[in-house]
Structure formats: structure tokens, C-alpha cells
Amino acid sequence: MNGRLGAAAIVLMFAATQLQGATRYVSLSGSNQAPYTNLATAATSIQQVVNYSSGGDLILVAPGAYAITSQVSITKGVTLRSMSGASVTAIDGGSQVRCAYLSQANAVIDGFTLRNGRTRTADGLDGGGVYIVNAGLAVNCIITNNVATTGSGDGGGAMMLDGGTIRNCLVAGNSGGGWGGGVCILNAGSIESCTIVCNSNRMGSGVNLDAGGKVVNSIIYGNTGSDNVVTYDTTNNLTYSCFAPLIAGTGNFAANPLFVDETGGDYRLASGSPCVNKGTNQLWMGSATDLSGGARISAGIIDLGAYERQQEGNLALSLDGSGDCVTVAASAGLTPATNGQVSVTAWALLRAFPATGPLVANRNISLYYAAGQGFIADLGDARRAIGGDSGMQTGRWYHVAATYDGATLKLYIDGGLAASRADAGGLRGETTQWVIGSDYDAATQWWNGLIDEVTVWGRALSQAEILDLMGRRAVSGAGLMASWTFEDGTASDSGAGGHDGILVGNAHAVSWPLPWTTSLVIDEILLTNLPAMTFMTETSQTYRVEYSTDLMLPAWSDLGFRILGDGRRAHAYDPWGSITGKFYRVVAEPR
Secondary structure, eight states, rough: OHHHHHHHHHHHHHHHHHHHHHEEEEEEEEOOOHHHHHHOOOOOHHHHHHHHHHHEEEEEHHHHHHHOOSSEOOSSSOOEEEOOOTTTEEEOOOOTTSSEOOOOOOOOSSSEEEESSOOOOOOOOOSSSSSEESSSSSSSEEEEEEOOTTTTOOSSSSEEEEEEEEEEOOESSSSSSSSHHHEEEEEEOOSSSEEEEEEEEOOSEEEESOOOEEEEOOOOSOOOOSSSSSEOOOOOGGOOESSSSSSTTTTBBOOOOOOOEEETTTEEEEEEOTTTSSSSSGGGTTTOOOOSSSSSSSSSSOOOOSSSOOOOOEEEEEEEEESEEEEEOOOGOOOOOOTTEEEEEEEEEEEEEEEEEEEOOOOOEEOOOOTTTTTEEESSSOEEEOBBTTTOTHHHHOEEEEOOSEEEEEEEEEEEEEEEEEEESSSOOOOOEESSSBBEEEESOOOOEEEEEEEEEESSOOOOHHHHHHOOOOOOOOOOEEEOOOOSSSSBBBBSOOOEEEETTTTTTEEOOOOGGSOEEEEEEEEEOOOOOOOOOOTOOOOEEEEEEEESSSEEEEEEEEEEOOOOOOBBTTTGGGGGGGGEEEEEOOO
């Protein structure tokens, strides 16, 4: 190595090491001993460690709610980062003070809920949750229930003056009296990959851009007050975002973003959301995560907002049709009331058709397949809704769901209502075991194939909810009693109920493409006299039509015809109607 070059390299390496700085800790249970370099000696005050630190230091904050009496002020190049994310780590202004203030180019606040902030004249009137001046970054934060002083305060959730960035943040439920209920930018500043919802203000209830500012890859929706987005000479700086009324800009559109549960505050993107894969990828996204900790880019192109709709794992339960199943112990927490409601859902694939193949069985409600009848939802004693098995295939995934609301038993196949039965007889309400892949009482019938994403709910799901479940994994939600995803190779309950199952016989998890990431056959029919083909469509899902001359040994050919689903039943006639005497199928294309 050249001596001078080697010396230069050593100097640069030393400088980089110095820039990285020390790692310091904050914890509500720390002993408060400087230099705060581990959890045991951690400071109990965030501001105390910020003041102690030097530029380049990393400050890690343990979970907890940190009540403050003065704003957390970061005026040096330190990174303040929660150890476990915004869902369990909060800076609480107590409705008395602003939560955070940043005023340095390398200042970062990462992974906090900034809540109950309120500006006072001592700190200025703007930016109830966070105020960024000149530069600084707020990332992976939930900014909620903050107020910029009524009458004149701007930026209820966040204010940026002359620079700064808010990235990957949820800004919800904030208010102000001046401009920008969610976020206000004056002169310069950036909003990147944020979800800005349910804020209120006199002007610019969602976002106000005053003489500068940029918005990209964001959702600004459901804010109340005069104008959702207000801009001054910054029209071209709003791009790849969803908001209304629409302002012209590359990639912008106005639409309902279709959150999983807007009323309940779940702002993840539901199946069929128009915000999926609609952003523009940026350099910071490569190794980043979304606000819930999932991959920031899940399917090649970033989704809009703070949450990425995830392409999930790829394990399914494999059963060989002879002594294999999963048993789940009887529990009051898995027993619907006699006069109650219940839903059961699962993905299912058969390797061979049995005479009878139980899919999910319990004394109160069961799903199974029977030769000549197809999939069946059963309340017991022949109280059944039968879907029919015409055109059913082995080696093909089906999504099957049963719901009972106390009056009607319904069976859904691939999101479409396949059968229903009026039945006011109620449920048995008996506390018995659940079995996946066999009978609930006498193990004499078995499933030969794959089963995945089994859920039990203590209420009757709507058809829209079932369609949404076809495109995601359910580990939480109103009424969810249990969820068996098999993603860890076991039959553990991925929901909150703790109803873990036991793998019996040769039951095991295998690697397999998830049903909703592969082409999904929606319907199949032999056309001889040009009947209509009817099938349930999912919003913004693309479907193609294929045909084959032989169903036993099919060689499917693409007719080149595409249908864009709108969430309702679609009817397909021509242009393929002139080709008769062949088998046809409708396939949902991978997202």
C-alpha cells in the first residue's frame, strides 16, 4: 500500500469511528449513572442524556411512557431511537408542552409515539407534536392527539420551518387553529411515506405547504376542516400521493385508500387498496422497514403511506390423509355462546378427493369437503350449507369460510357466497376441542393435502372482510378468537388467545407459495352454449381468462382477455364465447 494513501485511510477510518460516537441508554428503571452506557445505569430522563451526549451519539430508549414537563430539545447531531418501536415507547406532553424540537442537520428522532403535546408561548405556538427548524429527521413515529394553540398555532401534529423531514410516520388526530392540522411546512421541508389522517384545522386540515415544501409517497385523507391540502406555489412538489381534492402532480390520485379498519384506527392498507405499489422508490428504502416493522418495499414498488402491505411467509400445514391432524384443546375462550355468532376461515388444497375430508371441525361449527357435495359448512345434525363440487380440482388452493349470525349459516368459497341456509336454531355452545384436518370427536376421516391461515372469530364476518382475509394474514382484529398460520413450523396461535395446537401424526409445516401470492383460480366451467360466467371480484385485482380442451390433463391457454375487479360480481361473456365446447377458468393474477 502507498504510505501516504495508507495514512490517509487510517485517518479517515478514525474520523468515521469518532463520528459514530457512543451509545447511551434511557430507561424508566435505570439507576441514572453517567455515562449511561447500558440499561442498568440508564438515565430516566430523555433530555438528561441528550444534554450529556455529543454529536454522533446514539441514544437508545427502553419501552415506556415518558412524561415530560418541557419539550425534548435536540440541538446537536444525535440520534434518539426507541429500542422497541413507537407502539410501546411514548413521549407524552401531558397536554402542557410540545413533545419534541429538532434544529440540527444530523438530529434524528426515531420510533416514538409523540402524543398529548400542546404548544405554549414559551416554546412558540406551532408544532404541537414536533417542531423541526432548518433540518432534522422524524422517522417511524406516531404523532397523535397534539394541539397547536387554538387561534393561531400552525402544524397541530408537526411543523417544519426552513427544512427537515418527516418520514414513515402516522400523523393522526391532531389539531390547530392556524394552518395545517396534521403538518405545516414553511419555506422548506419534506413529508415522505406518511399517512396523515383524521386531523382538523381551520385551513389545510391535513397538510399546509406555505411557500415551499415537498410531499411524496403519502396518504392525506379523512381530515376535517377547510381544505385537506393547501399549497402556495408548490404544486409540482406534491407527487405520488393520494389525497382529495386532487392537485396535479406526477403519480397523484384521489381515492379512498381503503384502510383495514379506519374507524378502529388501523391504517394499514386493506386488500384492494389503490395505494398498493403506487409510489416511487427512494434510496433510503433499501433496508428500511415500514411503521409496523415490515419490509418497506414488499413487492418491488413502494406502497403509499406509512404502512406497506406485506407479502408474507410461505409455510403451510401438510397432512397425508392417514392419521395426521392438529388438535386444539377445548377452551371457553374458543367456545361461541349458544345464542352467539361465529366464523371460521381457511385456505385449503386437496391432493386427492376423499369421501369426506374435515377441514376445520368443532362441535359448534365445521368446514369439510364431501364427495359429490363439495365444501360444506355445518352446524351439526345436517344443518348445512353446501357449495357443490362441480369443477373442483386437486392441487388447487381454495379459500373457504363459514359464518353464522344466529339467523343464517353462510358458506363462502374464494370470497363468493356459495351457499346459505336460514337457521335460527342457534349454536350448541358446547366447549369441545377444535381439530384441523380430522373429526372433532372420532378420528376416522382425514384431510389429504395442505391447509393454511386458519382463523376462528366470535362474530359473523362480512363478505368484504372475508375478501380482505384472502389477501393477508390475520393476527389481530375485532372478535378474533384464534389464528393458526403455521409460519413458525408449529401450530401455535398467532392471535392473542394463546390457543396453541398440537401436531398429530406426520402433520408438519412445509414451504409452499402463499395462496394469495400465486395465481388463484376463481371459477371454471364447461361452455357449450355461451352461458355467462359469474364470479366474485376483488377491487383493483386483475383477472385473466384461460381455456383448455381437456380438464383431466389441462393445458391452459390464455385468451388475452383481462378483467379489472371492482369488488362485485362480474359477468364475462364475449369475446371468448365463440370458442365453445372447451373448459374455461378465470384466474386472479399475482399482485
